[in-house]
Amino acid sequence: MLPLISFRAIAPGMALAATACLLLLLDLLPTRGRKDHLAVVGLAGVVLSMILSLGLWGSDERAFNGMVRLDGFALFFNLVIGFATGLVLLLSIDYLRRQGMESGEFYILVLFSAVGMTLMAGAGDLIVIFLGLEVMSLSLYVLAGWFEGRLEAGEASMKYFLLGAFASGFFLYGIALIFGATGSTNLDRIAVAVAGGAARDPLLIIGFGLLVAGFGFKISSVPFHMWTADVYQGAPTSVTALIATGSKAAAFAALLRVLLSALRTVQPDWAVLFWGLAVLSMTAGNVVALAQQNIKRMLAYSSIAHAGYILVGVVAGGALGGGGVLFYLLVYTFTTAGAFGVILLLERDGREAVAVSDLAGLATRHPVLALTFSVFLLSLVGIPPTAGFVGKFYLFGAAVRTGYVWLAVIGVVNSAIAAYYYLRLIVFMYMREPEGSPTVLVPSLPAGLALAVALWGVVQLGVLPAPFLDLAQAAVIPLLR
Amino acid sequence: MEYVSLLMVFAVAAGVAGALMGIPLLIAPKRTSPAKQAPFECGKDPVAVAEGRFAIKFSTIAIFFIIFDIELLFVWPWATIYRTLGWFGFVEMMVFLGVLMLGFLYIWKKRGLEWE
Amino acid sequence: MGSVIAFWILAALVVGSAVGLVVRRNPIHGALFLVVNLGGVAALYLMMHAEFLAAAQVIVYAGAIAVLFVFAIMVLIPGKEETGPDPLRAQRWLAVPLGGFLALEIALVLRSTVFTTSRSPATVPGGVEAVGRLLFTDYLFPFEVTSFLLLAALIGVMALTKRKAS
Numbered sequence: 001m002l003p004l005i006s007f008r009a010i011a012p013g014m015a016l017a018a019t020a021c022l023l024l025l026l027d028l029l030p031t032r033g034r035k036d037h038l039a040v041v042g043l044a045g046v047v048l049s050m051i052l053s054l055g056l057w058g059s060d061e062r063a064f065n066g067m068v069r070l071d072g073f074a075l076f077f078n079l080v081i082g083f084a085t086g087l088v089l090l091l092s093i094d095y096l097r098r099q100g101m102e103s104g105e106f107y108i109l110v111l112f113s114a115v116g117m118t119l120m121a122g123a124g125d126l127i128v129i130f131l132g133l134e135v136m137s138l139s140l141y142v143l144a145g146w147f148e149g150r151l152e153a154g155e156a157s158m159k160y161f162l163l164g165a166f167a168s169g170f171f172l173y174g175i176a177l178i179f180g181a182t183g184s185t186n187l188d189r190i191a192v193a194v195a196g197g198a199a200r201d202p203l204l205i206i207g208f209g210l211l212v213a214g215f216g217f218k219i220s221s222v223p224f225h226m227w228t229a230d231v232y233q234g235a236p237t238s239v240t241a242l243i244a245t246g247s248k249a250a251a252f253a254a255l256l257r258v259l260l261s262a263l264r265t266v267q268p269d270w271a272v273l274f275w276g277l278a279v280l281s282m283t284a285g286n287v288v289a290l291a292q293q294n295i296k297r298m299l300a301y302s303s304i305a306h307a308g309y310i311l312v313g314v315v316a317g318g319a320l321g322g323g324g325v326l327f328y329l330l331v332y333t334f335t336t337a338g339a340f341g342v343i344l345l346l347e348r349d350g351r352e353a354v355a356v357s358d359l360a361g362l363a364t365r366h367p368v369l370a371l372t373f374s375v376f377l378l379s380l381v382g383i384p385p386t387a388g389f390v391g392k393f394y395l396f397g398a399a400v401r402t403g404y405v406w407l408a409v410i411g412v413v414n415s416a417i418a419a420y421y422y423l424r425l426i427v428f429m430y431m432r433e434p435e436g437s438p439t440v441l442v443p444s445l446p447a448g449l450a451l452a453v454a455l456w457g458v459v460q461l462g463v464l465p466a467p468f469l470d471l472a473q474a475a476v477i478p479l480l481r
Numbered sequence: 482m483e484y485v486s487l488l489m490v491f492a493v494a495a496g497v498a499g500a501l502m503g504i505p506l507l508i509a510p511k512r513t514s515p516a517k518q519a520p521f522e523c524g525k526d527p528v529a530v531a532e533g534r535f536a537i538k539f540s541t542i543a544i545f546f547i548i549f550d551i552e553l554l555f556v557w558p559w560a561t562i563y564r565t566l567g568w569f570g571f572v573e574m575m576v577f578l579g580v581l582m583l584g585f586l587y588i589w590k591k592r593g594l595e596w597e
Numbered sequence: 598m599g600s601v602i603a604f605w606i607l608a609a610l611v612v613g614s615a616v617g618l619v620v621r622r623n624p625i626h627g628a629l630f631l632v633v634n635l636g637g638v639a640a641l642y643l644m645m646h647a648e649f650l651a652a653a654q655v656i657v658y659a660g661a662i663a664v665l666f667v668f669a670i671m672v673l674i675p676g677k678e679e680t681g682p683d684p685l686r687a688q689r690w691l692a693v694p695l696g697g698f699l700a701l702e703i704a705l706v707l708r709s710t711v712f713t714t715s716r717s718p719a720t721v722p723g724g725v726e727a728v729g730r731l732l733f734t735d736y737l738f739p740f741e742v743t744s745f746l747l748l749a750a751l752i753g754v755m756a757l758t759k760r761k762a763s
Contacts, residue, residue, distance in 0.1 A: 002569065002734055002737075003734060003735060003737050003738070005737075010738075017745060021580070021583055024583055024584075024587050024752070025583075027587070028586070028587065028590045028591070063738075064737060064738035065734075065735050065737075065738075067736075067738040067739060068738060103756070105752055105755060105756035106756075108752055109749070109752060109753065109756060112745075112748075112749045112752065115745065116749075119742065125739070127736070127739045128738065128739055128742065131739055131742045131743065131746055132742075134746055135742070135745060135746050135749050138746070138749050138750055138753050139749055139752075139753065141753070142753040142756050142757055145757070146756075484643055484644075487643075536672070537672055537758060538758075539668045539671065539672070540665065540668045540669055540672055541754060541758045541759070543661070543664050543665040543668045544665060544750075544754050545751070545754065546661055546664070546665075547657070547661040547662065547665060548747050548750055548751055548754075550656060550657055550660065550661040551657055551661075551747060552744075552747060553656070554652070554653055554656055554657060555732070555740065555743070557652070557725065558649060558725045558726070558728050558729030558732060559729060559732075559733065561725050561726050561729055562726050562729040562730060562733070565730075566733055569733075570733050573733055573737060573740070573741070576741055576744070577740065577741060577743075577744040578744075580741075580744040580745055580747075580748050581744050581747055581748060581751075583748065584747070584748040584751035584752065585751075587751065587752065587755065588751055588754075588755055588759075591755055591759060592759065593754075593755050593758075593759050
């Protein structure tokens, strides 16, 4: 039977894919050696994709025999991915040229990874999730090692690739076992099979466990987090931002869709598992982050801890928990892309300033930048009126309302621990004097624009969160039907 | 059982290869000289190859080969049912190949296939 | 009866070549054992009438991937002066308890009834035509996405190896 071919259902992803192909052709044209125009065209494609997502708002369709879903959930994540990709493109333009590593392939691969993320967000079938995961990951493996010749870049790319390939293997094996247990890879049909008694099938349980290992790697949850710090440190800072925001959001999108639409009937069973993962990720991430002297490594452990916070919302489930997860991922995208965006503007003695001590005295020389960075850090801590506070409030609130009080308590305690290392950066910026030559700010118009957008997001979602929260909760509803 | 013919092909291949190696061993005259004793290396200098490393270029070409090999794997089932698929199948495959040919064009123009 | 004999011959070939792959110190010999192993597995697929899978195994794995392995070994194989003693030699002893654990696990799985009862053999035909029909109807979207995945891989290879030249 021929599937229903609906270009409408894949329009946002198609816009990104077509832009990527256009960039390929543009890169072949002889140019004056600069590649900025590729980033600009890529950005136009991202904006077009976001506009299409907004235009399709409210639709709820399945296409290509259930392979693709066009619903509020997918569209919300398209926006998150669009913001992440757009910010990363803006941040990369001057940064790459400064490092002498500008090349057309960079922007092409960023677009490719965005296509993969979009596929994951709108997938209705485990096969499509896997393909999206691979398109995204392959591009990110290459991007992580972009600064060839630097030792840590090679380490980052190699570790990310080897462990990521392992995780993909687990994921694929899990799909095979689930297919064996339920006779389908389609999420709807899996849901029917699970409701019909396949839930106790050991094949399904093992397969689901393998699937969780694959997802756990991409969201960098403990105990699948081993790659995170080295990759975040060695990758170009703008790519680190993409890995931390876009790839994490896409993985959470696919995970949440599998859990809520295919395995909703057995929620108590998987909630226990994710309860454990959430506590481990929050605690381990925050405790290890306390000892970091490198800001990128510190933010890596912070990202592990945030995966834990977001998993709290996954455990809570339903419209409340799911909506909390979606909202927090949007908040986290603005906050983290902004924080990495500040770091990549700093240089000291001609090298990238990534040590905590490099921040000393920043507030006196670059007060605006220091203030911007402080806002992002406060949002990561979760202090009102920043967006991070609202996000955490709804995540933990959902946990309390669904009866996971202890989980919320552990989350709040962890947030308090985390405050120490975020505030330490602010202390360095405002209360320490630099030793030796000071850290300088390298001005960049596109990066400034990106920081402005990120700052707008953090403030807007912190001060007036209600409409966005409603959107996030409405986006989860199609999964719960 | 339907694969017996396949087995027979393997058997014939093994037989021919074995005969080509075995018969000279039995009946060919053996007159060695230093030049004949040297390892055969396609006209290249055979010394120092065992210890040296291959250039990464070989691997690059091998990866390109794998990618187009996988593409070929998809063309094969398409070709077997091409007549039943009709125009729709033709368009499907052209989209698939078109995307890949774009990549081919890219690596060609970027000199990815050139040796130096 | 003939197929049972063929199965045992193939099984011995597959297991034997896998052992050879692990035991041989020369990585090139290991790669050749891998080719034998992959070919044997392809024959096993054929015995289950999964013709497409068998062909994929031969064309992609025994053909292309094995070639890549050999090239990768040629590129990476260290000279004699670079191979010191294995720094993690002590960890090798972990193989004994872990291997024993795995053997125990397999024995338990084989003894249990979970994987034998109520599961019928594959209902999906594995012939080339059947796979093709599925691929171009139900799995049309993943099929087209695959071309995009291959394109991403091509660009990735270009970015990794040829960036300086451009």
